[in-house]
Amino acid sequence: MWVVFCRTKLLIIRSITDVERRGPLIEYERRIAAGELMAGDKCQEETLRALQILYDELVDAAGACGLERSESSNKSNSSWFSFIMPQASLSPVRGLYLYGGVGTGKTMLMDMFYEQLPESWRKKRIHFHDFMLGVHSLLQKQKGLSDPLDAVANDISSEAILLCIDEFMVTDVADALILNRLFRHLFNKGIAQKGLYFCGKDSSRLLKDKFQELISGYMATPATVEVVMGRTLQIPFGANGCAYFQFEDLCEKPLGAADYFGLFKHFHTLALEGVPTFGAHNRTSAYRFVTLVDVMYENKAKLLCSAEASPVELLERIVTVDEAKRTAPRTSSRSRKNDDADLCVDNELGFAKDRTISRLMEMNSKEYLEEHTARLALNNDHKIASSSSE
Numbered sequence: 001m002w003v004v005f006c007r008t009k010l011l012i013i014r015s016i017t018d019v020e021r022r023g024p025l026i027e028y029e030r031r032i033a034a035g036e037l038m039a040g041d042k043c044q045e046e047t048l049r050a051l052q053i054l055y056d057e058l059v060d061a062a063g064a065c066g067l068e069r070s071e072s073s074n075k076s077n078s079s080w081f082s083f084i085m086p087q088a089s090l091s092p093v094r095g096l097y098l099y100g101g102v103g104t105g106k107t108m109l110m111d112m113f114y115e116q117l118p119e120s121w122r123k124k125r126i127h128f129h130d131f132m133l134g135v136h137s138l139l140q141k142q143k144g145l146s147d148p149l150d151a152v153a154n155d156i157s158s159e160a161i162l163l164c165i166d167e168f169m170v171t172d173v174a175d176a177l178i179l180n181r182l183f184r185h186l187f188n189k190g191i192a193q194k195g196l197y198f199c200g201k202d203s204s205r206l207l208k209d210k211f212q213e214l215i216s217g218y219m220a221t222p223a224t225v226e227v228v229m230g231r232t233l234q235i236p237f238g239a240n241g242c243a244y245f246q247f248e249d250l251c252e253k254p255l256g257a258a259d260y261f262g263l264f265k266h267f268h269t270l271a272l273e274g275v276p277t278f279g280a281h282n283r284t285s286a287y288r289f290v291t292l293v294d295v296m297y298e299n300k301a302k303l304l305c306s307a308e309a310s311p312v313e314l315l316e317r318i319v320t321v322d323e324a325k326r327t328a329p330r331t332s333s334r335s336r337k338n339d340d341a342d343l344c345v346d347n348e349l350g351f352a353k354d355r356t357i358s359r360l361m362e363m364n365s366k367e368y369l370e371e372h373t374a375r376l377a378l379n380n381d382h383k384i385a386s387s388s389s390e
Contacts, residue, residue, distance in 0.1 A: 023052045023055040023056065023113075024048050024051045024052055024055060024109065024113040025049055025051065025052035026052070026116075027112055027115070027116055028044070028048050028112060041105070043100065044104075044105050044109060047109055048109060048112075050098075051096070051109065051113050054096055055113070055116065060366060107166060107167075110164060110166065113164075114162075114164050117162060121162055122159070122160050122162065123162035123163070123164070124159070124160035124164070125166065126163070126165055126166070127165070127166050127167055128165050128166065128167045128168045128169065129167075131165050132175055135152060135156075135178065135182065138151075138155050139152060139178075149178070149181050149185055150185050152182060152185075153182055153185035196210065196302070196304040196305070196364055196369070197304075197311070197360065197364045198304075198305070198306045198307070203306035203307070204273055204274070204306050207271055207273055207304055207305065207306040208244075208271075208273075210271070210304055211242060211244055211271040211304065214240070214242050214269060214271075215239040215240040215242050216240055218239035219239060220237040220238060220239040220242075221237065221239065222235060222236060222238075223238045225262065225263070226262065227258065227259045227261075227262025227263060227265075228258040228259065228261070228262045229258075231258075231259070233255075233259055233262065233263055234249075235267075236249060238266075238267065241268045241376075242267060242268075242269040242270075242271065243266075243267040243269070243270055243271070244271040244273070245271070245272055245273070246273050246274055247272055247273060247274040247275050247276065247285075247289075248274070250288070250292060251285045251288040251289050252282075252285050252288075255288060256288070256291065257291050257294075260291065260292050260295035260296075261295055261299070264296065264299040264301050267301070268301055268302065268372075268376060269301060269303075269304065270296065270301060270302070270303055270304070270305075271304040271305070272303065272304070272305040273305070274306060274307075275289070275305050275306065275307035275308065275314065276307075276314075277308050277309050277313065277314050277316075277317065278314055278315055278317060278318055278344065279317035279340075279342035279343065279344050280317075280342050280343060280344040281342055283344050283349070286315070286318060286344065286349055287348075287349065289356075290349065290352045290353075290356050293356050293359050293360060293363075294355075294356075294359070296363065297359045297362075300372060300375060301372075302363070302369065302372045303363050303364070311356070311357045311360040311361055315356060315357060317342055317343050317344055318346060318349045318350055318353050319343065319344070319346075320345070320346075320347045320350030321347055321350075323350060324343065324345045
């Protein structure tokens with residue numbers, strides 16, 4: 001399931017088939033050109049760029065999703081999850097969380113996004129209070145079931161492919177408990193994937209399956225490669241230019257940039273299993289992970305990984321001193337026990353965080369992966385030509 005949260009808004013996005021170049025940012029620019037809106041709101045423009053990227057990614061995923069109203073009408077007895085995530089259980093696009101103060105245009109941007117979506121979709125726009133009334137009504141109908149919220153999640157999914165909830169703000173404790181479980185049912189029925197970045201249940205299995213697919217029938221075996229100045233690195237499993245490591249083997253051992261550069265002289269693809277969230281408890285591992293990502297990016301290598309969370313969430317506990325002072329003043333001076341004990345206040349890591357997140361996302365983008373594939377094909381052609389000349 002794909003989600004866009006707007007502090008007081010929630011968009012659940014599940015399908016796209018429109019092939020025209022359109023979307024919320026394009027509509028925003030059209031309205032400015034027509035004099036319907038004034039230009040110059042940087043926050044709105046930044047938000048719309050993110051929404052446009054999401055829109056375009058959903059367009060690219062349309063063929064795999066097959067969620068047009070006409071295509072899904074013959075599957076009315078199945079829950080949405082049963083046909084959007086068959087076998088592989090993958091959500092090909094991640095959503096966004098948007099927030100802002102009163103009068104900043106959140107509803108307008110949400111509506112602009114919603115209105116650009118094809119009419120042929122099963123979509124619905126609803127106010128949060130109406131949504132909760134509907135949830136409570138469905139719960140009453142499902143009384144007696146061992147897990148009524150699971151049935152409610154299926155009912156919601158079968159009614160609308162796209163759900164936009166306006167004024168999403170939870171102040172009632174009972175509603176919060178219901179929503180926590182309801183959305184867990186909606187989201188946790190599958191695994192979230194972005195490119196070759198897996199997080200969620202079964203992520204390790206999917207990583208191994210993808211690794212086996214990439215080595216194309218070769219037998220993955222342990223290997224030893226020379227990395228720098230006579231030093232060697234043990235490869236747990238490697239074949240066909242692909243190496244498979246547990247996170248601790250690359251980022252919890254005394255390795256550095258020279259070792260990583262040496263690794264990618266021998267391998268063009270890394271499968272990395274078990275990337276944790278970072279904080280004060282594993283600050284040194286975070287440094288190595290940041291370095292590893294930088295080296296991979298410089299070498300245009302491909303990364304497959306299973307992780308505890310999204311790139312942003314992996315590094316959210318790493319902050320600069322200034323950020324710590326703004327968000328948790330006493331944590332920055334480490335004088336309050338109630339502050340986040342695992343908050344890592346580190347200027348060097350904090351400044352590198354945004355770069356690392358950006359590179360992780362880019363390395364899992366369609367463009368980056370296509371460029372990697374093209375580069376491999378070119379290198380193979382050169383090797384074939386060289387062999388022929390000999």
